[in-house]
Amino acid sequence: MTQESQHPQVADLVRTDKVHSSVFTDERIFHLELERIFYSTWVYVAHESEVPTPGDYVTKWIGLQPVIVSRDKDGELHVLLNRCRHRANMVCSMPSGNALSFRCAYHGWTYKNDGSLLGVPYPSRYGPGFDKSELGLSRVPRVALRHGFLFASMAETGPSLEEHLGGADEIIKDFADSAPNGQIQLTGGHHAGEYGGNWKFVGMDGYHVNFTHKTLNDLAQRKAPPGTVMGALNSDRSPHVSIDFGNGHCQLAFQAPGEGETDQLTSAYRGSGGETEADAEYRRLLEARYGEVRARRLLLTARDPHLHVWPNLQLIAGQVRVIRPLSASRTEVVSYPALLGGAPEEYNRQRLRATEWFHGPAGLGQPDDYEIFERNTIGLKAELQPWLFIGRGLGLETVNEAGHIIGQVTDEVPQRAHMKAWRARMVDCASDTESTVAPVDADGGRS
């Protein structure tokens, strides 16, 4: 870490198996991250089910910038900066609603829900050069919808969303397909929580479960048949894997469970094991639509795809989780239970209850995760040895035919995936392709 007045030398802060503390604590780095990650690559903004009919809108964020996601009268989606072109007042202050236009409360400038400027009060005092067509709400340069998920990029040019998503795209499709009618619905409310820590703490971590969430294992152990070893699936003996898809996208893949393991997963999130009647009805709907093999994959995906779409989206335990950075040491996380369109009502009700078991501010898991994040923030201030070690499983990975790096589930494959993508964006923000899955050598260069 240099003491230069400009920017720290970010290239020096991430090595193959190490990350420097300042990556998580330095406000200058945080502002560079906004510029080079949140305002240049593709970020998740909203789900189409939040704005189903013409006129619907929701207000969201890209990094620190407020945006409006609206659906115009022709059904077209827009991502507009929530800032009046006159004197910068926020033009929409409601979290969601239905409106044909947005009127700035400050001086009454009024915009159509596609962003164009409809009119301004007392226009006679503006001169002949005043051109309304130039003064619409600012439009995020690139917007793309994929399997119902709306992404936006502040960069005028760059890789397409499909290129950016790469191998993660298939998992997102599976998650959408796990709704019997092909449409997941983010209409079941949400949990919004905050913690005092860096946004990058919300990762994919197969190593922490038996320690951070020890009490959940202990609780389940009380109800388990004798001889059951809770937590075996989260140990170095687990058959589950961690996957680096490139561009920071990664997954803990639970798709190859052995006998009885599916029930254990169900149990972990629901507090009771076994297939309920609603589960069975849902399974039959999937089997009828997709056949048994794909249905089996979708059942697991519906329950927990455990996918991180870098930088700010996770599909986790039946939820869509959105990470919103607030500062180097403060983060908001909003989680929406994904209800499955066409599934039995009772099944979706059970999904809500399953969410509340582990997640939310009074869940059995989330409070301990956030506590760990806050302890991390404090620990990071002890800087005598400023490097964090993320080398677990390094050199033991395999690479599959698609070029994805595969490790054991407790390996730090996801941590390395994130930091490789982070380094690629921060050092050379010109191109997503810099962040390929090619391993980096000991000096952090491409091998």
Added chain:
Amino acid sequence: MTSLLTQVEQFLYREARLADAHEIESWLELWVPDEGSTYWVAGPGHGGPDVSVAIVYDAFPRLKERLTRLTMPGAHAQEPRSSLCRVVSNVEVVAEEADEVSVASVFALHDVRRSERLHVGRCEHRLRRSADGFAIRSKNVFLNNRDAMLPTLAFIL
């Protein structure tokens, strides 16, 4: 003869004292201990628990598991525990039936752990009359800030 309102207030104060002291077992003993008893801490928005995710929506057996976990070693978010102190006020008996009483109240809960927080909200209790007073049939909690970003709430509200 103590008035019904006073009896109800005394019950709510006792409940508050046990919750503040993290006396989880004793607090659970205040309940009608079966599947028909529900504890609901509403989430954001205005949907009920059938259509909208709650902070907590538990029948009694699941509530018991949720709170029992907090007594186990390794419940990091409560190691050390929050120091809690709440005021219960504006107590109203809103309906009175032969075997149950419906009560509205408000609370302000001071929570000190790594930082200080104030949790404020409204409660609705349905209290079943029992031989030695009341037992909780349902408790609904509506945090005043439930539409905002919430901090961890790993204790009894």
